[in-house]
Amino acid sequence: MGPTLALSILIIVKLRIRLRSLLRPVVRYLAFFHYNTYYHEGDGKLTLGHRVGQCNVLFNTASGDITVGDYTIFGYNTMILTGRHFFDGGKRVSLKDIDLTQAVLKEHLGWGGGPEEVPPRGFDINIGRSCFIASGAIITGGVTLGHGVLVCANAVVTKDVPDYAIVAGIPAKTIGSTMSDENPDTRLRA
Ligand SMILES: CC(C)(COP(=O)(O)OP(=O)(O)OC[C@H]1O[C@@H](n2cnc3c(N)ncnc32)[C@H](O)[C@@H]1OP(=O)(O)O)[C@@H](O)C(=O)NCCC(=O)NCCS
Numbered sequence: 001m002g003p004t005l006a007l008s009i010l011i012i013v014k015l016r017i018r019l020r021s022l023l024r025p026v027v028r029y030l031a032f033f034h035y036n037t038y039y040h041e042g043d044g045k046l047t048l049g050h051r052v053g054q055c056n057v058l059f060n061t062a063s064g065d066i067t068v069g070d071y072t073i074f075g076y077n078t079m080i081l082t083g084r085h086f087f088d089g090g091k092r093v094s095l096k097d098i099d100l101t102q103a104v105l106k107e108h109l110g111w112g113g114g115p116e117e118v119p120p121r122g123f124d125i126n127i128g129r130s131c132f133i134a135s136g137a138i139i140t141g142g143v144t145l146g147h148g149v150l151v152c153a154n155a156v157v158t159k160d161v162p163d164y165a166i167v168a169g170i171p172a173k174t175i176g177s178t179m180s181d182e183n184p185d186t187r188l189r190a
Contacts, residue, residue: 075135
C-alpha cells in the first residue's frame with residue numbers, strides 16, 4: 001500500500017469518526033420521535049401532528065384512519081388498533097363456507113383476512129393534542145380521545161375519552177383529570 005493510499009484511508013477514517021460524533025445527537029433526537037415504530041397498513045391513513053413522540057408504537061390502520069394531534073407522546077409497547085375481524089356463525093367470516101372439521105384445509109387457511117372479514121373502513125381512531133399514552137396501553141378501533149388526556153400504563157381504551165381525562169384499567173375508566181385546578185401536581189404527571 002502506497003503512502004498516498006494509506007494517508008487517504010487515515011483521512012477517511014478520521015472524517016468518519018468526526019462525522020459520527022457530529023451526527024450522533026441528530027440521530028438520537030430523531031430516534032426519540034421515530035424509534036422502532038411499527039405500521040400494519042391497510043386502506044386507512046396515519047396522520048401524525050407536530051412533534052408526536054413515539055417509542056415503539058404499533059399503528060394498525062387495517063380498518064380505519066388514525067389521527068394523532070400535536071405534541072402527543074406514546075410510551076413503550078403501545079398499540080393503536082383500528083383492525084377488526086368479523087365473525088359469522090361462530091367462524092371468522094372468511095372461513096364461513098369452509099367445513100373446519102375437514103382435515104385438508106391448507107389451501108383455504110392463509111392469514112384469512114380480506115375485506116369481508118376485515119372491514120377496510122369504519123373504525124377510525126382520533127387522538128387529541130398533548131396527550132400521553134403510557135407504556136403498554138392499547139386503544140381499540142372507533143375511539144376518540146380528547147386533548148390533554150392521560151392514558152395510564154396497560155390501560156385498554158374501548159370508549160371515547162373526554163378532554164383532560166385520566167383513564168386507567170381494562171376496559172379503561174376515568175380516574176381523574178389532568179386539569180391543574182383539580183390536580184395541583186398535574187405538572188408532574190402529564
Ligand atoms: C375485540 C374488540 C374488537 C371488541 O369490539 P366490539 O365487539 O365492538 O366491542 P365494544 O367495543 O362495543 O365493547 C363491548 C364491551 O366490551 C368491552 N371491551 C371491549 N374490548 C375489551 C377488552 N379488550 N377488554 C375488556 N373489555 C373490553 C367494552 O368496554 C364494552 O363494555 P360495556 O358493554 O360494559 O360498555 C375490540 O375491543 C378489540 O379488542 N380491538 C382490537 C382488535 C385488534 O387486536 N386488532 C389488531 C389485529 S387486526
